[in-house]
Amino acid sequence: MTDELPPIPPHPLPVSARAPGKCILFGEHAVVHGAPELVVAIDLHTQVLVGPSSVTSLNHDPDATAKNPYFREGLARAWPDGPPIEVRAVSRIPRAAGLGSSAAFAAAFAAALGAARGGLGRPELAQRSFEIERGAQGVGSAGDTTAVVGGGYLAVNGGDGPVLWTVAGADRRWTVRRVADPKWSWVVCHSGIPRATGPAVRAVGARLARPDGPTLLAEFDRVARDGIRAVGAGDRPAVAELMRRNQELLREVGVSHPRLEALIAAAEPAAEAAKLTGAGAGGSIVALPRPGREADLVRRLARAGGLAFVVRAEPNGAALVDAPPSP
Numbered sequence: 027m028t029d030e031l032p033p034i035p036p037h038p039l040p041v042s043a044r045a046p047g048k049c050i051l052f053g054e055h056a057v058v059h060g061a062p063e064l065v066v067a068i069d070l071h072t073q074v075l076v077g078p079s080s081v082t083s084l085n086h087d088p089d090a091t092a093k094n095p096y097f098r099e100g101l102a103r104a105w106p107d108g109p110p111i112e113v114r115a116v117s118r119i120p121r122a123a124g125l126g127s128s129a130a131f132a133a134a135f136a137a138a139l140g141a142a143r144g145g146l147g148r149p150e151l152a153q154r155s156f157e158i159e160r161g162a163q164g165v166g167s168a169g170d171t172t173a174v175v176g177g178g179y180l181a182v183n184g185g186d187g188p189v190l191w192t193v194a195g196a197d198r199r200w201t202v203r204r205v206a207d208p209k210w211s212w213v214v215c216h217s218g219i220p221r222a223t224g225p226a227v228r229a230v231g232a233r234l235a236r237p238d239g240p241t242l243l244a245e246f247d248r249v250a251r252d253g254i255r256a257v258g259a260g261d262r263p264a265v266a267e268l269m270r271r272n273q274e275l276l277r278e279v280g281v282s283h284p285r286l287e288a289l290i291a292a293a294e295p296a297a298e299a300a301k302l303t304g305a306g307a308g309g310s311i312v313a314l315p316r317p318g319r320e321a322d323l324v325r326r327l328a329r330a331g332g333l334a335f336v337v338r339a340e341p342n343g344a345a346l347v348d349a350p351p352s353p
């Protein structure tokens with residue numbers, strides 16, 4: 027295995043780390059069942075600051091361990107038997123939007139705690155961040171946490187070139203490879219309808235267990251494989267065509283939503299294609315803007331009632347933030 031990004035170096039408390047959000051371009055849901063996925067880390071971040079304290083708290087809440095499963099899992103897996111810590115977290119990633127806010131928190135928190143415990147390699151950070159998210163959520167793939175740990179464009183269970191790392195779950199493993207960055211901007215638009223990953227993943231699992239499930243999964247697989255190749259080659263017409271096909275499949279397995287369909291329709295004149303991104307049934311869409319039409323696309327989506335913004339790939343994954351201020 028290669029490890030192209032630097033490890034998380036050792037750093038005593040107080041320590042600050044950050045991780046980007048993510049956007050799934052192809053293969054959400056199917057990745058849970060072993061199909062490929064293409065994810066891109068986006069330039070919105072969650073940052074955590076961890077310092078010594080007499081009582082463990084998150085954003086000044088000493089009951090956060092009971093209330094917040096991501097915080098609880100993070101402490102259990104990355105800080106077992108550690109002394110009390112004060113944690114502050116700030117995020118520019120909209121929550122419950124399918125843009126990786128929980129994965130970014132898991133990875134930034136695990137990176138900070140890993141630094142305080144002598145540093146850790148990126149494959150270990152990917153595995154630990156996945157376990158935190160999976161422990162908190164109960165279901166899901168390693169795609170989100172891998173995206174925010176690795177940065178840039180990453181193929182999970184697909185692509186070619188050297189394997190960066192593999193992440194092991196109880197029931198399967200996910201392999202991760204780098205995909206060349208085509209240097210495009212994307213427009214992401216939150217519908218305002220919160221989505222819940224767990225129920226959506228379970229519903230799709232039930233749908234794929236029906237007799238036509240294997241055929242559908244094979245088509246998800248093909249679309250994501252071709253999508254990974256097309257993005258890596260910078261082939262916009264092919265990417266647009268495959269995004270439309272991926273959206274049809276997501277509709278077929280029941281995770282679109284009338285609001286998402288309305289946003290996709292509103293994007294049409296200024297976008298080469300658009301699809302839902304993440305768990306769906308609410309959450310966000312991602313659109314490939316026609317060249318030079320980003321602002322027009324954002325305006326159209328805002329008029330249609332969405333919260334739209336332009337994102338670019340964030341090449342660096344989770345990392346320590348230099349010179350953290352004292353807590």
Ligand code: PMV
Binds near residue numbers: 227
């Ligand atoms: O939680 P979201 O909206 O980012 O969705 C994650 C993508 C799924 O494939 C639906 C689940 C998963 O863990 O891969």
